[in-house]
Amino acid sequence: MEIDAWVWWLIAAVGLGIPLVLTAMPEFGMFSAGAIAAAVVAALGTGIVTQVLVFAGMSVALIAVVRPIANRHRAQRPQHATGVDALKGRSAVVLERVDGSGGRIKLSGEVWSARSLDTDRSFEPGQQVDVVEIDGATAVVM
Template identity: 80%
Template structure:
């Protein structure tokens, strides 16, 4: 029993699709699309040289064009901070005197937090605006 060339290309496409699913490497998907293009070329009756050329050209073109676009989208995606990381850098209002010893209170993101000053010489009075530098346990370190 003789299997047509286009069937072999489709088997190759599926074979290249499996590592795509297992490793999440998009390059395998691009090679798989190239193999499908090779299958179409074979189904149209072209010889092995045009089939391989179509496979190579389509695969390389996809890698050359799609990969940079995907990388640009991945790198351009804003990273959203959550939890205490989202509180760093925010402004708060002093409710009770804050100094380096702690014991003070601030209103941060609508909640009351204990706070201490970052530097030993700093003191903040009620009503002052402060910047949250870090969160140390349940205490906001401010400046």
């Protein structure tokens, strides 16, 4: 029993899809799509040269077109700040006088130790301050 060429191309497409899943390298998916395109033209009865050209052409075209688009989207993805980085730039309310040596603020629903960025400046209870940075467990405010 002889297996048709299009079946071999589908086997190749599945074989190329396995490393895509295991390594998360999208290039394997593009090669797999090229193998599917070659299977389609093989099912239409074209010769092996045409099948290989379609496989190579489709794979290269996908890599040339899709990869730069994917890289651009990956570079433009907004970075979400987490942990203490997410607290920088937030507003807080002074609970106990804050100066260069210390104090307390309410930041994101929690009570934090705080100190003033400018050691000569102080903030009284009830004032709004902005968090400039987090130094250990102390918020530096202005």
